[in-house]
Amino acid sequence: MTAAGRFRQLSHRGRGVLLLPFLGVALVFVLDRASNNPDVTFEPALSAGPALAAVVSNSLWFPLLVGGVTIGEAFGIAAEDRTMSASVHTASVLAIVLITAIGAASVILRNRQERALADARLVSEVAQRILLRSIPERIGPVRAAVHYAAAAAHARIGGDLYEVVQTRYGVRAVIGDVRGKGLAAVETAAAILGAFREAAHQEQSLDKVATWLADSLGRALHENDGEHEGSDEEFVTLVLVGVGPDAVVEIVNCGHPAPLLLRRGTPVRFLDPPSNVPPLGVLEPEDVRPPILRLPLQEDDRLLLYTDGVIEARNSWGVFYPLAERVPDCATAETPALVLDRLHEDVRRHVGHQLGDDAAMLLLQYAPLPASAAPAPHRSVVHPRVSTTQADQLPLLDRGDPRE
Structure with missing residues (x-):
């Protein structure tokens, strides 16, 4: 399936909702740039992006995409703040990777549960038509x-x-x-x-x-x-x-x-x-x-x-x-x-x-x-x-x- 096809598949949740993880990541970047204290970094907050992506999407590729974008921004913030070798940067990147993996796994499990529920509903509808027939x-x-x-x-x-x-x-x-x-x-x-x-x-x-x-x-x-x-x-x-x-x-x-x-x-x-x-x-x-x-x-x-x-x-x-x-x-x-x-x-x-x-x-x-x-x-x-x-x-x- 092409990227455009996958995006159309997600559209049932509303395209505006799919922008929330990217808006959150952008907000963290803006706050970090607006901070005047060189000892303060907002980089750990970036981990919220892939977590939110797993909530608003049923497609596996979406939290992975948001996770990749978030990691790239984390390195950008670390380079700008000159904290590339700091422990906070390393911990932030590891947290983003871990949350992205957990989000992708949760999407897989949720899709399985929804398919099982859809199958159960289908069986229930068929059973109802056989057992409780429609009345003219x-x-x-x-x-x-x-x-x-x-x-x-x-x-x-x-x-x-x-x-x-x-x-x-x-x-x-x-x-x-x-x-x-x-x-x-x-x-x-x-x-x-x-x-x-x-x-x-x-x-x-x-x-x-x-x-x-x-x-x-x-x-x-x-x-x-x-x-x-x-x-x-x-x-x-x-x-x-x-x-x-x-x-x-x-x-x-x-x-x-x-x-x-x-x-x-x-x-x-x-x-x-x-x-x-x-x-x-x-x-x-x-x-x-x-x-x-x-x-x-x-x-x-x-x-x-x-x-x-x-x-x-x-x-x-x-x-x-x-x-x-x-x-x-x-x-x-x-x-x-x-x-x-x-x-x-x-x-x-x-x-x-x-x-x-x-x-x-x-x-x-x-x-x-x-x-x-x-x-x-x-x-x-x-x-x-x-x-x-x-x-x-x-x-x-x-x-x-x-x-x-």
Whole structure:
């Protein structure tokens, strides 16, 4: 690479910054010339030049160049002051050489660390695209958006999970939180998501989807037993949501924070489960029989699903983020994506720094297509009908178990 090419490579840090070492060396020369005391020399201060060069540049040649220029000036000052044979000159030159070598070595090590970090980020991005796939803006009668922030400073995936799929039974979504962090949490999240993507298409009843996920989680934990510390104590909290063509939403909650219903003209409402069910991994898979909460939907109703990283975000006073109080202001945005962007920024302002836990938010807006544009329902599926009158009269339609 030519010198001009190397200089362009450094330009991302700003060419003005690269002039600082030379300005420092020039300043030492000016101070030495301005000194009227022949017994005072500023030559030892020249060692700051190569040290500063290693800070402002990522190229190996730059601190070497500054070091060479600095040594030349050191000899010039010594010749002018007639201190060429003095010990201070010898010590100054040795210090410049040593600092230049240390600066060059630090540049090499820093470049290696940055390359390793870039590779890790690339792997993280690829893993995220495989594990946490992007969600289309519209899925059947639902407009959807997701926002995910990992707690690790340079990570893009963690223990939170989400997914939205279109099935023959309607639109189905999941959001969950794996206990713990690190590789073990990511592997557990991958097992849950893989099972959901299969079970959502195979099981007609949403509670049976939860049983399927519990069984897959049990196998995953058994396979990872011994590989990761604490894997035998892992569990997963999650919420399953199904939006059918009959304008009724079904919700199954396994130890997860309750979703929020955002409906025009009404206060924000927590959709608490009919009865408390422990997270997956606590009970045996065959004992996982969560009840189904059913709710008739109105057009433009929004369901906010989130993980505890949102509601447990605390400010410097230890106050948790008041989600139910803040979300109405954020929900005035037109699209689900804008709502989540505003909500995330509000959480960040509340905390004042990066979140200390993984935080995922999924917003589903019921926006059915016109009858002429809607696809015909699958013939093999029989859906119960809920009249408009019934929907208006029943704020919560059914809290029972569909197998009863």
